[in-house]
Every structure is written in structure tokens, then in C-alpha cells.
Amino acid sequence: MNGFLVWLNSFGSPEKFHRVALRFEPWLLGLALLVGAVGLYLGLVKAPADYLQGESARIMYIHIPAAWMSLFIYGFMAFSGFCALVWRFKVAELMAMAAAPIGAGFTAVTLITGSLWGRPTWGTYWVWDARLTSELVLLFLFFGVIGLYNAIEDQRKGARAASLLALIGLVNLPIIHFSVNWWNTLHQGNSINLFAGKSSIHPSMLWPLILMALATKFWFGASLLARTRIALIEFEAGKEWAQTALFGPRRPEA
Amino acid sequence: MRKGSVLSAFFGVMRRDALSLWRRRADALNPIWFAAIVVTLFPLALGPEAAKLARIAGGVIWVIVLLASLLSLDALFRADLEEGSLDLMLTSAQPLAVLAAAKILLHWLATGLPLLAITPIAATALGLSPKALPVLLTSLALGTPIISVIGACAAALTAGLRRAGMLLSLIVLPLVVPVLIFGAGAVEASLTGTSTTQPMLFLAAGLVASIALGPMVCAAALRLGNH
Amino acid sequence: MVRQGEPIFGPLDFDLHAGEVLLIEGGNGSGKTTLLRVLAGLLSASEGRIERNGVVSEDLTTPVGFLSHALGLRADLSPIEQLDFFACLYGLRPGISAMGALKSVGLDGFEHMPVRRLSAGQRKRCALAALLHTANTLWLLDEPYANLDRDGQILVDRLLEAHIARGGAALITSHGLIEPTVSRVRRMRMELAHA
Numbered sequence: 107m108n109g110f111l112v113w114l115n116s117f118g119s120p121e122k123f124h125r126v127a128l129r130f131e132p133w134l135l136g137l138a139l140l141v142g143a144v145g146l147y148l149g150l151v152k153a154p155a156d157y158l159q160g161e162s163a164r165i166m167y168i169h170i171p172a173a174w175m176s177l178f179i180y181g182f183m184a185f186s187g188f189c190a191l192v193w194r195f196k197v198a199e200l201m202a203m204a205a206a207p208i209g210a211g212f213t214a215v216t217l218i219t220g221s222l223w224g225r226p227t228w229g230t231y232w233v234w235d236a237r238l239t240s241e242l243v244l245l246f247l248f249f250g251v252i253g254l255y256n257a258i259e260d261q262r263k264g265a266r267a268a269s270l271l272a273l274i275g276l277v278n279l280p281i282i283h284f285s286v287n288w289w290n291t292l293h294q295g296n297s298i299n300l301f302a303g304k305s306s307i308h309p310s311m312l313w314p315l316i317l318m319a320l321a322t323k324f325w326f327g328a329s330l331l332a333r334t335r336i337a338l339i340e341f342e343a344g345k346e347w348a349q350t351a352l353f354g355p356r357r358p359e360a
Numbered sequence: 361m362r363k364g365s366v367l368s369a370f371f372g373v374m375r376r377d378a379l380s381l382w383r384r385r386a387d388a389l390n391p392i393w394f395a396a397i398v399v400t401l402f403p404l405a406l407g408p409e410a411a412k413l414a415r416i417a418g419g420v421i422w423v424i425v426l427l428a429s430l431l432s433l434d435a436l437f438r439a440d441l442e443e444g445s446l447d448l449m450l451t452s453a454q455p456l457a458v459l460a461a462a463k464i465l466l467h468w469l470a471t472g473l474p475l476l477a478i479t480p481i482a483a484t485a486l487g488l489s490p491k492a493l494p495v496l497l498t499s500l501a502l503g504t505p506i507i508s509v510i511g512a513c514a515a516a517l518t519a520g521l522r523r524a525g526m527l528l529s530l531i532v533l534p535l536v537v538p539v540l541i542f543g544a545g546a547v548e549a550s551l552t553g554t555s556t557t558q559p560m561l562f563l564a565a566g567l568v569a570s571i572a573l574g575p576m577v578c579a580a581a582l583r584l585g586n587h
Numbered sequence: 588m589v590r591q592g593e594p595i596f597g598p599l600d601f602d603l604h605a606g607e608v609l610l611i612e613g614g615n616g617s618g619k620t621t622l623l624r625v626l627a628g629l630l631s632a633s634e635g636r637i638e639r640n641g642v643v644s645e646d647l648t649t650p651v652g653f654l655s656h657a658l659g660l661r662a663d664l665s666p667i668e669q670l671d672f673f674a675c676l677y678g679l680r681p682g683i684s685a686m687g688a689l690k691s692v693g694l695d696g697f698e699h700m701p702v703r704r705l706s707a708g709q710r711k712r713c714a715l716a717a718l719l720h721t722a723n724t725l726w727l728l729d730e731p732y733a734n735l736d737r738d739g740q741i742l743v744d745r746l747l748e749a750h751i752a753r754g755g756a757a758l759i760t761s762h763g764l765i766e767p768t769v770s771r772v773r774r775m776r777m778e779l780a781h782a
Binding site for chain 2: 243246247249250253254257258263266267270271274275278281282284285286288289292
Binding site: 369451453 | 649650652653655656657659661677678701722
């Protein structure tokens, strides 16, 4: 544990973080685009159309990875916020806050693709399905964190307050999920099981899903590093390393 | 009770807040007026058809109670912060969680309890089946303190912000979704004749957990704002 | 000490003993109030440590009497109710009643008037009465002389004198216009930090 802390702390030096992030970013972005392109090609072109839902089911190659990411990023944000609150790492604070808009973005993508898929499948853009409803509440949780962070003038104070909110939300998330499921069974009338019978998935459908799940992770990594890095430079604009990072090494005064 | 003990600090905070609430009792009643007016708006918007109103009464009352509880939340720590008495609570070395608990309890006594008291009238006005009324009241009695606890944590996080009101709703409402679901769900279950034990137990569990953890989280949030 | 990344004041090293008043002088923005808040445990210093009775105080375990520009008074409450609230938080100083404390700061006759209707000087006196009424041995007073008339300033001196005579200690700030006339005063100057 102690070694882990030391490692985190060394990573937590803004200057070092900036250097490491700058090196990894292009790789992660490249991998995201490459794997994503292959995944989309396999999913949208090569994989067979669903025999029940037809071509429209292909939207799940975006919908499902985005839904996974929305939860993953919420968890990441809360974990990062936890590190920020307990050990007061500046980088962890900014990282948690950089993750929030990305997570909100993936959540929005999940909701939009879900409703687009719902139109041909259910004949309507929105159904109060348990998963979609949970996802909607998740979006509001992200908005709360982003809103609180932006409302507090002192950046570090704001990041810590929003981190605490993210943690409260994390504790609440399984309860929300469970309650929404319970609610859906209580009102049996309009309960439709999204993606029923997914257990016996054909490999030609599984591969694009896995690739897309990987691509979204890479994308998140690249986006997170870039956002955190820029937030750090903004925050420490007056410091020498930030000046050097932006304008190159200062020449000795003539 | 010795002055300066933890217990006296708890009651000191409650007494002071109760006194200042009493001196501004017209303001303190705002959530009740709000609830009464919104209950009136529903038949006006949906039509006076008794069967329709009776069908939705439980859910409507739950949503109204939720929104009315939010009204008084953004003022929960405002006075303490502006007048500087939050600093005093911190420098007194009393456990902040205990003082926060006093404030939360008073919020419930001043908002949740009166709302609970007018619920039978609102339920009758909307024509809720009399056999569902005890279920509605029990679910509100279990659920409104949870709303006060979660709301107080959010109020502590947003204390001192200029547009705290809107942000407060944005923060609180997603977090209290389970309370609303189980509360209104219990009423729904009693109407359809299914057992209400399950949602009631979930509400009770939520209540116990919020009482145990809420004041500590609230105190942590208040400290974050100060450091 | 930094605020939003801007340094407020640089390293300071000082101590405060029982039975004395430490006067911190400095112009506007020199960080007097921030220093007081750090000492009260309301802010954490970016570096350094604070010891109380030789023990490093990480967290607040002993109460301190704290007087800031925001006096901590609730507008709708009367001075007597305020004092009761303070006593609930801090504990009572033996030998002085709330009425007695209010009388000695010249608020007799105003005991039951809401603070809202008192003047700025009278509110300050009410907060001073609260210090007198409660049991703290360490006082951190931010600009105790502000808003007070000549009599009020003499009153502050009298309170400080009595406090240190009891073995208490006080740390007070001043922008330098008013001199405390107390038997044991030490001074410390804070200069503006330059970024």
C-alpha cells in the first residue's frame, strides 16, 4: 500500500504528469481510432443482421460499449475523487473532474442510441424501461457533479466538493439501479426486456462488441489525459514548468 | 446538562435554530403553502374526475412532499455561513457531525413533520382510497427523514454559492430517486393489493443507513467548504 | 500559505504564552485574518505546523475563543439567547452570569432585543460578552477594536487585561491605528507577500 502511495504521489507531480500524459496521448488516441474503425466495420458491415430486429440492432455496437463506459467512468471518477479527498492529490482532483464530462458524454450517447434503437423496435423514441431510466438518472448524477464543480469559484475546493458528491452518488448508484428495477417489475404493464436472449451470442457479433469496448476505453484514456493535462496547465499557468511546456524552454536573458 | 458538553451543544444548536425559525414562522410555513397549492393544481390540470385523481394521488403527494422539502433546504446552512456561526461551531471543537445532526433533525421537524401532518387532508382532497392512507403516511414518515439527510449533505456542499437553489435540486433529486420509488411504490402496492412489506423495509433500511452515515457526510461536506 | 495558487504570506515562526497578548500588525491584505483562521483550525496551512501545549494540533481538539468580522450572531436572537448558545458550544466560565457579562460590556437594557436591532458597535460588544461568558483560555480576535467607540476600545483592553491576569492568552490583529494598552503585549508585523 505504501509503495502504491509513493508511486501515486510521484505520478501526482504536475510536471511529471504532464510529461507522461503527453507521451501516451497520441498512442491512446491512435489505438482508439484504429480499434474503433475495425470494430465498427465488423459490427456495421460484416456481422449478420439480427434475425428478429434486422439492421437496426447494429446500433448496439455503439450503445452497449457506451453504456459500459458510462458506468465505468462514474466509478473511475468516484475512485479518483476518493484519492483526491483522502490524499489530497491535485492531479487526482483534476482527473476526477476531467472524467465527469466524458462520462456524461458517453451516458448521453447511450441514451440517444437507445432511443434511436427504440423507434423501429418499440415504435417509440422513449420507453420507461428500467435500464434506460437508470441511465437517465446516471446522466443527472454526472450533471450534478459537473454543476457543483463549476459553481464553486475556488477550483480545488470545487473539485473536492464535487468528488465527495461523486462518492455519495457511487454509494447510491446500486440502490438507484435496484429501486428502478423494482419499480419496473411493480408496474408490469410496460416492461420490455432490452436485448433479451443475449446469452447465446454469436462470435461474429461478440468480436465487434469487444473491439468497441476496447476502443472506447482507449478513447477515454486519451481524452482523460488531455483534459487533465490542460486543466493542470491552466491551474499552474504561473509556474515555470507550465510556461516551459507551452512556450518551450526560456532562453537566458540576453 | 453541563454547558459545553456534546449533548448541550446538540440541543444548543437545535434551540437556537428553533428560536430563529419561530421568530420567522411565516417563512417557515412556506413549504406547507407550496404543498397545498400544488395539490390544488393537479385537479385543475387533469380534470376533476375522481377515479383518475384517486389513481395517482399517492405518487402526486410523494412528489409534492419531495419538492416542498427542497424549498427550505438551501437556507439550512446559509445563516450559519453568513453570520459566521459556522466558524464558531468549528472552533468549539464539538464534533461537527453531532451539530449537523441537530440541524438535520430540526429541518425534519420543521418541514417533514408538518408535511406529514397535512398529508391526510391532501390525500382526502385527491380521493386516495382510505385503506392506502396509513401506507402513505408510514412511507412518508420513513422517507422524509432520508430526504432531510441527503438534502442536508447537498446543502452543505452548496452552502455559500450564489445560485445554490437550482444546483441543490439538481444534486438532490437523482439521489432521492430510490426514496420516491419505494415510497410511492408502497402506496401503489397497497392499492393493487400486493404486499407493502418489501418497499417499507427498504425505506426503513435507508432511514437507518442515512441516520448512521448522513451527519458524518454532512460534516465532511461542511469542512470541505471551509478548508 | 496560498490562496487559489497565490501566496498570501510566507514563513512565520512565533509562539504565544499564557498571560500575554500577541499583537499582529499589518496592512490590508497582509494575511492577518488568514493567519488567524489557520491558527483557529478553520484553514489548513500549505506547510508548517501548529503546536498547542507542545502537542502538534492536527485537528481541533481544544476549543478556542474566536472573534472575526462576521461575529457569529443570529439576527433574530437576543443577546441573552446568543450567550446561551455560545455557552452550549464552549462551556461556561465559572463566576459570571450571562446577565453579568452583558452588563460588563454595557449592554444592560438590551438583553432581550433582537441583534438585528442593535448597532454595529453593540453587536461587537455582544460578541465580546460571549467571550467573557465562555470558558476558553485562548482567544483569537480579528480586529477587536473595529467598530467600537472610545469606551468600547477601553473595554476591549480591560477584557484582555483580565483575561491574561487569569492566565489566558490572546492573539489579536490590528491594522495599526489603535494601540492596545495592556500590560504584557508583544508585537509581530506581517508584510505583504509578493508573488
